[in-house]
Amino acid sequence: MTRYSDEFIDELKENVDIVDLISDYLELKKTGNRYKGLCPFHSEKTPSFFVNPDNNFYHCFGCGAGGDSINFVMEIENLTFIESVKMLAERSGMELPDMSNQQRQVYKERENIFSLNKLAARFYNYLLTDTNMGKEALEYLNKRGFNEEDIKRFHLGYAADEWQLLLNFLKKKDFSIHLIKKAGLISEGNNNSHYDKFRNRVMFPIFNNRGEVIAFGGRILDSEDNYGPKYLNSPETQIFSKKKNLYGLHLAKDRIRKENSCIIMEGYTDVIQAHKNGFKNSIASLGTAFTEEQAKLIKRYAENAYIAYDADTAGNKATLRGLDILNNTGINVKVIELEEGSDPDQLLKNEGSDVFNELIENAVNLIDFKINMIVKDKNLSEPGIRKKVLRSIVELLSGVEDNLEREIYLERAAAKTNFKADILAEEVEKEFKENKRRNYKSNREKQNKKKEKTFDLYSQLSYYQKVEEEILAHFISNPSLREELAGRISKNDFNGRTAQLAERLFKGSVISNSIHLDKIKEELEEELLSYWSEILVKQDNSLDRNRILDLADYLSSKRISKNKEKLCRLISKKELSLDKLNRILLTFYSLNYNIERRD
Numbered sequence: 020m021t022r023y024s025d026e027f028i029d030e031l032k033e034n035v036d037i038v039d040l041i042s043d044y045l046e047l048k049k050t051g052n053r054y055k056g057l058c059p060f061h062s063e064k065t066p067s068f069f070v071n072p073d074n075n076f077y078h079c080f081g082c083g084a085g086g087d088s089i090n091f092v093m094e095i096e097n098l099t100f101i102e103s104v105k106m107l108a109e110r111s112g113m114e115l116p117d118m119s120n121q122q123r124q125v126y127k128e129r130e131n132i133f134s135l136n137k138l139a140a141r142f143y144n145y146l147l148t149d150t151n152m153g154k155e156a157l158e159y160l161n162k163r164g165f166n167e168e169d170i171k172r173f174h175l176g177y178a179a180d181e182w183q184l185l186l187n188f189l190k191k192k193d194f195s196i197h198l199i200k201k202a203g204l205i206s207e208g209n210n211n212s213h214y215d216k217f218r219n220r221v222m223f224p225i226f227n228n229r230g231e232v233i234a235f236g237g238r239i240l241d242s243e244d245n246y247g248p249k250y251l252n253s254p255e256t257q258i259f260s261k262k263k264n265l266y267g268l269h270l271a272k273d274r275i276r277k278e279n280s281c282i283i284m285e286g287y288t289d290v291i292q293a294h295k296n297g298f299k300n301s302i303a304s305l306g307t308a309f310t311e312e313q314a315k316l317i318k319r320y321a322e323n324a325y326i327a328y329d330a331d332t333a334g335n336k337a338t339l340r341g342l343d344i345l346n347n348t349g350i351n352v353k354v355i356e357l358e359e360g361s362d363p364d365q366l367l368k369n370e371g372s373d374v375f376n377e378l379i380e381n382a383v384n385l386i387d388f389k390i391n392m393i394v395k396d397k398n399l400s401e402p403g404i405r406k407k408v409l410r411s412i413v414e415l416l417s418g419v420e421d422n423l424e425r426e427i428y429l430e431r432a433a434a435k436t437n438f439k440a441d442i443l444a445e446e447v448e449k450e451f452k453e454n455k456r457r458n459y460k461s462n463r464e465k466q467n468k469k470k471e472k473t474f475d476l477y478s479q480l481s482y483y484q485k486v487e488e489e490i491l492a493h494f495i496s497n498p499s500l501r502e503e504l505a506g507r508i509s510k511n512d513f514n515g516r517t518a519q520l521a522e523r524l525f526k527g528s529v530i531s532n533s534i535h536l537d538k539i540k541e542e543l544e545e546e547l548l549s550y551w552s553e554i555l556v557k558q559d560n561s562l563d564r565n566r567i568l569d570l571a572d573y574l575s576s577k578r579i580s581k582n583k584e585k586l587c588r589l590i591s592k593k594e595l596s597l598d599k600l601n602r603i604l605l606t607f608y609s610l611n612y613n614i615e616r617r618d
């Protein structure tokens with residue numbers, strides 16, 4: 020990974036008040052020397068997200084997320100390391116130093132893909148609005164009810180029915196084939212030739228939430244098959260990940276925040292039509308199923324989401340799973356029920372915003388929606404079908420944890436199906452209890468695991484572990500102590516997870532002020548990384564220098580006496596060769612010497 024000098028990074032972290040930074044995203048409350056709040060990276064009701072302002076670290080004891088201010092920005096803004104550094108530098112009014120050549124290259128490549136995309140979007144837009152080539156596409160858009168203003172707002176365009184029009188244009192603008200390919204705009208043919216990926220398509224640029232073009236979606240203009248699929252999207256690139264972005268968010272985010280709700284649709288044209296009709300909090304997932312990343316992205320802006328999918332899509336399994344993901348992220352999900360064969364685009368165009376508003380008002384929550392899906396088009400007078408429907412409803416409702424809620428849904432389900440309410444209730448309760456029993460063990464295990472991870476962690480640790488963690492935390496966060504600590508302890512003084520961390524930290528001969536902690540961090544597995552932030556958030560900053568050094572000596576003397584015991588055991592065994600005995604005695608003396616020196 021590219022980086023700035025360690026000095027600059029250290030200075031930057033010093034300058035950024037991590038409590039101030041994180042408070043931009045969630046509410047933090049002071050507790051002792053630390054701050055706590057609801058974790059922005061997983062859904063929770065009691066806060067297990069802690070910030071330690073003394074060493075600028077955060078850690079969530081619920082999901083294990085953690086790190087310093089740069090990690091936080093990377094995670095929550097979905098940025099690279101360099102971009103996060105840039106953002107934090109701007110925030111604290113620091114000037115960015117020059118990067119090395121190689122660093123500059125990698126960073127430059129991303130920047131270049133951004134500007135290449137921007138230029139391509141402009142080119143497509145020009146073809147659509149100002150050339151004869153785009154006439155048919157323009158007519159198509161007009162026919163679908165989109166005017167100049169809509170085209171401008173979403174920066175729509177047209178990819179001409181040519182093989183190398185965009186390629187040649189970008190080449191003339193000095194972009195290399197290598198880069199155009201990396202941006203996903205061309206494909207490779209035979210004999211090393213290249214051609215435009217998007218041809219004869221209406222182009223929908225996809226923006227990130229900062230309003231930069233990161234990818235394209237193209238809709239075929241010709242209905243014949245020889246042009247490929249109806250919709251074609253950019254591949255995943257350095258700057259585009261389908262599962263992490265949402266169409267239209269850059270335009271909708273302010274409104275979403277203001278209204279604390281968004282409307283999630285399926286297609287590009289749905290969103291454009293919605294914005295045109297005043298529903299400016301509308302966005303679309305880039306694919307039918309919702310991902311966790313997208314859910315978290317929404318959670319940053321709003322707590323409520325209305326789903327406006329086509330009737331046939333809304334009911335399918337992948338969609339429902341996506342809705343569950345949204346719901347589990349802590350978003351209150353309501354489904355707008357559209358008539359079979361209708362979509363928001365057509366509906367808004369044909370019936371107008373009043374009708375759509377009414378549908379929003381009548382949107383049903385997820386359980387009601389699922390009941391409707393179970394009952395839909397079923398002939399309930401047929402015993403076999405009736406039984407199946409009953410089974411599905413029992414299964415669904417027995418998953419509702421809250422008693423009162425379960426009761427309410429029961430009544431609604433009974434009314435919808437003409438099942439006797441008390442019989443349905445009996446079945447659901449039976450299944451509910453059965454579920455509980457079945458889940459008891461696994462829940463218990465899960466909860467125990469969770470308990471281990473809650474913040475009163477000290478109580479669960481032995482004194483040695485506490486000392487080990489404390490020493491490592493100070494080693495990491497206190498450069499002026501590093502050398503001295505390194506002279507007193509080695510990785511062998513640690514046990515378990517602290518030993519794993521210590522091994523990485525003490526690796527190599529250089530343990531000085533310039534130790535590349537960020538580099539080590541990059542090499543750590545996720546679990547150790549999480550442990551890293553955990554011990555830093557727990558770090559006791561009231562310990563003074565001497566106390567820390569004492570603790571370090573304590574750790575190493577503990578190891579030495581342990582080794583001495585081992586040696587004694589060996590010596591007491593018979594039949595040691597003279598050679599081995601000599602070696603053991605030498606070690607023994609040196610251990611004693613060490614202990615005396617320290618005492």
Ligand SMILES: [Zn+2]
Nearest residue numbers: 058061079082
């Ligand atoms: Zn968390």
